[in-house]
Amino acid sequence: MSAALQVELDGALSAVLDDMQRSLAELADELATERAALLAADVPAIDAAGARKQGLMQALEQLDAERQQLVSSAPRIAAAQQARWQELLGRLRECRDLNQRNGSIVQQxxxxxxxxxxxxxxxxxxxxxxxxxxxxxxxxxxxxxxxx
Structure with a gap:
């Protein structure tokens, strides 16, 4: 693989990870908004938060598909971004926990x-x-x- 192609793939992977990081931050904010709406029993706000949350999840799925394609194309570049990917996985786990807490409120x-x-x-x-x-x-x- 040429050096120019490696630089291009590294830039593309970095951009995808940046977009994922932004989307995860927005998702965490949306989960906090949803929790506040659940506690206030504000049905329109709950519906709006759910719709925004669903849109963010779809965006994250699309970004992850792009990430997987880039990783399979350039495993060496993916290894260089491994620490960043682990950080994103941690953020994903935090969002999962927030979502489960919101689900508990709904169940109660x-x-x-x-x-x-x-x-x-x-x-x-x-x-x-x-x-x-x-x-x-x-x-x-x-x-x-x-x-x-």
Whole structure:
């Protein structure tokens, strides 16, 4: 491989890694915005953050495909950028952890809503029996909660 081609490939890989770094920083910011929206129960902000997060993930996937192509074309250049790649992997793990925390908030809220619905409909979501088919059957009768 000629020196000029190596320099060009190194520059291209460096540019892709720069773009990935910027996208990861934006993703971390978006995850923080999403967390604030979840805690405030701001549905429009949650939807907007989710859409922006999805766009950033698609951009990162495209950048990673470019990175993989460059790495396979020039393994020697990829080795020189290995430390930088490890740094990006660490940032990806941080974003994954932030996303999982946001998912936990969603699961907690969903559980609360399900429990409230079970109370309002008179169904104990924990109670139920198994029928002959092996399917779980919950009590379908409702209870009077109050009398006016």
């Amino acid at each position: 809220r969903l559980g609360s809503v399900r429990r409230a619905l079970a109370i309002l409909t008179g169904q104990d979501s924990e109670a139920g029996v198994y029928g002959r088919s092996g399917a779980l059957h919950a009590s379908a009768r409702s209870h009077m909660l109050a009398e006016v």
